[in-house]
């Protein structure tokens with residue numbers, strides 16, 4: 001049984017078939033990437049798997065259980081967490097506090113105990129701070145634990161967002177363009193981190209435009225074009241697939257034609 005099983009999911013917006021009959025699966029510890037030209041349906045698919053949209057057709061199973069259209073907070077309890085392309089960091093909080101909020105979301109502590117500062121709440125707080133420090137070490141931000149998150153560089157913020165998603169102790173982590181806006185060094189750091197997270201057993205679903213990173217890091221790639229899956233396989237298999245070449249060359253040729261037209 002796969003960790004994530006996506007079967008025939010579809011969604012349309014008005015007349016636009018954003019995602020049509022897409023199926024694929026992810027196993028434990030695997031890095032699976034979704035690629036495709038602009039408008040191919042990557043973000044929409046990602047949003048259907050992370051509880052933002054509910055598929056109009058098809059089903060999604062997480063560890064064998066039906067989770068189609070389940071909202072994000074319930075998915076998180078079942079072991080699926082995500083990061084956002086536009087960072088969702090609390091910039092006025094410290095780096096450590098940002099990660100600790102991830103742990104608080106996961107715990108079922110009593111609100112009254114928290115408000116009254118009871119020993120059980122203090123113990124829980126201490127435990128989540130210790131666990132947050134461990135995660136900050138994993139993402140290379142332990143020295144920045146006490147800094148205001150807003151003072152971090154962009155690449156560091158991206159890693160902080162991954163740490164916070166990891167605080168939910170996911171079996172599956174969905175990463176929405178983790179390297180977008182990062183320079184080469186920051187991209188390399190993110191790539192290493194993603195590989196390390198997968199090695200520890202957490203499966204990853206990656207939507208990313210940086211093709212070099214995708215090709216180096218993925219075990220399996222799903223290629224979308226105009227909302228449909230046109231190919232899937234290992235990096236070597238998809239780069240030599242005629243429909244993938246056509247989808248990307250089509251885009252390149254159009255861009256080239258536009259450039260000529262502007263001259």
Ligand SMILES: Nc1ncnc2c1ncn2[C@@H]1O[C@H](COP(=O)(O)OP(=O)(O)OP(=O)(O)O)[C@@H](O)[C@H]1O
Nearest residue numbers: 013016017018036037038039040041042043044045
């Ligand atoms: N909320 C929406 N309402 C209407 N149309 C939408 C909506 N979201 C996406 N679409 C359309 O669905 C199609 C797929 O869009 P989507 O953003 O998923 O593609 P993408 O592969 O993520 O593109 P990009 O690489 O540019 O981010 C596009 O034609 C887009 O215009």
